[in-house]
Amino acid sequence: MTRDASGSGLDRSPDTLDRAFMALADPVRRAIVARLSRGDATVNELAEPFAITKQAVSKHIQVLEQAGLVTRSRDAQRRPVHLDAAALERLTAWIDQYRLIAESRFRRLDQLLANDTSPQEQAKKEELK
Amino acid sequence: MTRDASGSGLDRSPDTLDRAFMALADPVRRAIVARLSRGDATVNELAEPFAITKQAVSKHIQVLEQAGLVTRSRDAQRRPVHLDAAALERLTAWIDQYRLIAESRFRRLDQLLANDTSPQEQAKKEELK
DNA sequence: CGCTTGATCAATCAAATGGTTGATTAAGAG
DNA sequence: CTCTTAATCAACCATTTGATTGATCAAGCG
Known part of the structure; x- marks a missing residue:
């Protein structure tokens, strides 16, 4: 998939809708979204309720970030994740x-x-x- | 993947939400949804605008159907696909x-x-x- | 400075996905 | 019955993905 299929070369990279829907297709990421709706959180805080490693959660957040659904800022060595309601x-x-x-x-x-x-x-x- | 393993009982089985968001994560399937919003259509009608085989479109429709987004009926040898707005x-x-x-x-x-x-x-x- | 915490990077692996071609079923039309 | 059309099934291939472990980086703290 993701192939051009039109020859116009417009659809080269998966657009934001692709990534956004794909991001929400995973139950772990949906749970992360649910959690973030109540307030920003760090990777460790998000990883705790799940039986997966922090690395995996970090990847999930990368997916959500590339989908434009969340943003990250800096607070000392913490990187709180923020849900983008828009x-x-x-x-x-x-x-x-x-x-x-x-x-x-x-x-x-x-x-x-x-x-x-x-x-x-x-x-x-x-x-x- | 798709594993809950958290014991919190939030998301358990391969949910309909999983399938629905996954279904919409593909641009071809989104185009199919867009087309179906204007009226029911057959596999051949849906396949025509794309540079993929009818078999591939048939698979896409199966995905949409298992996600509960579309339904199919019988009309002689045709099987019109119907979009479920609900x-x-x-x-x-x-x-x-x-x-x-x-x-x-x-x-x-x-x-x-x-x-x-x-x-x-x-x-x-x-x-x- | 070394040590701890938070987070990411890198390499790896099993499983799933999208697409293709070829064969097959279902329903009519001649 | 034979032929055509619509659609699916089946096997197969290339790519991707989710997750893991182990190493690395960044920022305080003692």
């Missing part, structure tokens, strides 16, 4: 974009069925396929 | 759940900052989990 909102925006289209289409179809419209009008409206 | 809504619901928590926390923090709080203390206030 990035989450961009995800829901993408999903809703198509969800709303599908729902409005469903509502229109529902109306047609309720109104018992003439076959010709139905055929017209059905060109949205 | 499944998309469940995804946004999960994201928003934590996005809203993070945002409300940010607003509280914002209020604290407005009350003349130095950046160092900001990190300490972060302990309001």
Whole structure:
């Protein structure tokens, strides 16, 4: 996957949506997001509830960071991880974009069925396929 | 991977969320979702815009189906694929759940900052989990 | 300075994934 | 029945990923 497939050379690197959805596809990373929603935390704090090493958690955070979902700052030798709520909102925006289209289409179809419209009008409206 | 092993009982089995986010992590599958938002379609119709075989598209649809994002029915020898808007809504619901928590926390923090709080203390206030 | 803590880097390994080609099933059409 | 179309199944290959262990780096602390 991730191959160009179009010859235009535009899709060279996986975009932010790829990384963001991929990041949330893992239960450990989702748990990290859940934890971070309540406040910033360090790698060690995040690693504690799980039966995986800190190195693994560090990698997970790298994934979340490259997906733009979290940011990291410096506080002495600690590197607190911060959840970016705006990035989450961009995800829901993408999903809703198509969800709303599908729902409005469903509502229109529902109306047609309720109104018992003439076959010709139905055929017209059905060109949205 | 995908192992809970934490005993906290948060995420146990290969969840629907896993599959759903994983499904949307692929640009081809997102394009399929975008196309399906405008109406049901067959494998061949979906495969046409892409430089991949119909078998590959069939696999993508299987992934989307196991993620609960689409359903398939029978129409003679055709098997139209249908987008499940409710499944998309469940995804946004999960994201928003934590996005809203993070945002409300940010607003509280914002209020604290407005009350003349130095950046160092900001990190300490972060302990309001 | 050496020592401890927090975090990352590096090499490695098993398992999963995306895609392909080729064969096969399901349902109609001639 | 034979042929065509739609779609899936099956075997296979290349790449990627998650996780581990061991070493390394960075920043205080005694």
